[in-house]
Amino acid sequence: MTFGKIKLGITVLAAGILVAFVTLFLTSTHAFRSSELTIPKISLEATYVEYGTVDALDSDAELIVIGTPLKDFDDRQHIVTTFDDGNIQDFYTLTEIKINKVIKAPEAATLAVDDSLTIIEPISYIENVEGKKKITYEDYTELKQNQKSIIFLKKNTQGQYSIINMDLGKFSLDTLSQPLSTLAKNQDPKVEFRKSILERYDLK
Structure with a gap:
């Protein structure tokens, strides 16, 4: 494996981790906001x-x-x-x-x-x-x-x-x-x- 391929693989991996983190953050934030909006009020x-x-x-x-x-x-x-x-x-x-x-x-x-x-x-x-x-x-x-x-x-x-x-x-x-x-x-x-x-x- 060449150095260029190793570098590309690391970049792809880092990008994947970043996407996963952003997705998790947005999902959790959306879930929080959704639950907040659905709490009944008396x-x-x-x-x-x-x-x-x-x-x-x-x-x-x-x-x-x-x-x-x-x-x-x-x-x-x-x-x-x-x-x-x-x-x-x-x-x-x-x-x-x-x-x-x-x-x-x-x-x-x-x-x-x-x-x-x-x-x-x-x-x-x-x-x-x-x-x-x-x-x-x-x-x-x-x-x-x-x-x-x-x-x-x-x-x-x-x-x-x-x-x-x-x-x-x-x-x-x-x-x-x-x-x-x-x-x-x-x-x-x-x-x-x-x-x-x-x-x-x-x-x-």
Whole structure:
């Protein structure tokens, strides 16, 4: 066997390994995304303080930040508590965010840019004999990893910062280049509220 044939064989082998690796990566990525999309979602009604105006939301929020979740939703800590009979008592997710900007904070707070903060989102995962499901209050959707958002928070009875006003208590800033008219029509109230938020805090 000549040196040229050996070199050609090594090149073909390397190319084959590369193709196999890329195929495996794309397959696994596709599988993950497919499974994520097929997880059923259960939305429950909740009793909570609803803020119909930005002024009311701003006034009652103890902490307002622009922050970015550090982990994918699947990798966060999902908490579900149950009663003695097995029925769900409460659920939430602990989401760690990096603070990009502090807009409003208590005087005693020591939060600064690039600090991390763990907050509570009203959403989680449950698993039973029927499989894995996403459970949420008032159709709340989780903050997305690496997506910068303005977030309105208030401490709960355990002293943990929780998102208030459900889905109208956090708004992504990574979609600012997207015209508001292109957002889902069934989210018109959120579109208008988001527009008011952007104007109030000069985030346009």
